[in-house]
Amino acid sequence: MHKKKPITVVKIGGNIIDDAQELKQFLADFAKIDGLKVLVHGGGKSATKMAQSIGLVPQMIDGRRITDAAMLEVVVMIYAGQINKDIVAQLQANDANAMGFSGADGNLIQSDKRNHPTIDYGFVGDVKKVNTTLLETLLNSGIVPVFCAITHDKNGQLLNTNADTIASELAIALSEFFEVTLSYCFEKPGVLYDAEDDSSVITKMNPELYAKLKAEKAIHSGMIPKLDNCFNSLSKGVQQIKIGHHKMLQNTNAVCTTIEL
């Protein structure tokens, strides 16, 4: 068997997207990553701002946006339009041959509308299937795919979808053909023991430590689905996962959290 080619899947959070200078610096660093790469971006605050400016009242349950038809229009506009195309144009200026996608494009990511027993999340999708064959063709043509957090159900319905989940599902699907490193970039240098202390980075996280920190409530609610995603991805074939500030992409000595099984 041939050794698999390495690929880097990077997910950036809203705080990078909301800060034009930080985004610019991130994209310059991302463009310099050697070899194959994929970018997944969340939404930032623009969708909420746009919704408010046209009179919609955003609804959240457990930190998740409830996506009614009007809000879906807004997130599609902002995520797949404004943010995605701005990122693609900037990467092109950095000589990365970026191409922006929702899951509907090329049926790259198909989802099921979430069917929850008690909460109606609205037009929210849970990833069902990644079109890895087409993705591999694109990557082998030198394309740098840039995914926004919108998917579809293949029946004409676009669906708002969690960007962390998209990143981990892409990483899992790609691990069939590639040796995948998945990097979650955000404003902090890693997962912290003490949320108030940026020097308290947990450099190695494994399931035992995770269980212990959850029991101690040292791991916060927003971090739990992120870490659950990570352990799930590792168990399904992803080679390596890192969480930290985007400077870890260019500086392999930068402090960050490495997730291990």
Next chain:
Amino acid sequence: MHKKKPITVVKIGGNIIDDAQELKQFLADFAKIDGLKVLVHGGGKSATKMAQSIGLVPQMIDGRRITDAAMLEVVVMIYAGQINKDIVAQLQANDANAMGFSGADGNLIQSDKRNHPTIDYGFVGDVKKVNTTLLETLLNSGIVPVFCAITHDKNGQLLNTNADTIASELAIALSEFFEVTLSYCFEKPGVLYDAEDDSSVITKMNPELYAKLKAEKAIHSGMIPKLDNCFNSLSKGVQQIKIGHHKMLQNTNAVCTTIEL
């Protein structure tokens, strides 16, 4: 030399996009076109409506939108986000493997910011170059490209670009590898002698007739750049051009205007 494969490039105007039922019917017909195909869509009224709802005042000169930075954000959101992704999702539901693009994606269409001696059009682009090699790879992978009227300058700047021009530039570029039919679909059955009489379709338009009708002022201002584009495309290698209602896509006997050199 091998015979070139046929390809159909279709451009739809704003009136189809603004009418959900008409758009749905058009997309079902478009999906059924045999063989390779490309769709180019204009913007419709949504961008103007969105601009107004967030307090922008659209400016037009000679029927062309003046695109300042705020208006560019709106057209990118609406054209590349809302309209493009809705069309892609609907085509996917019709089993066409659609993939939505701005010109920035894969550097498929690079433009120069318009430099006019007297009018500052703002962030408006004139097409400079089509990345035909990548487009051919995508088409040969079974992709149905769907282009919105946004391009970029390869230096990080997105640019608002006339959709008719994008359609004709794509058709010209593709004619190097394919036998191209370019179809402009709108709400009328073709170019009319009498704008008030839908039965007055000019079924064959050639340069002599065009010159005569322009001199008689029977051809309207909006139709002039469209027809200029058509004759330019034919002289540069496009095989066939049709203007008419989208029913001509499925019914080869439907009345329409065929443009000839």
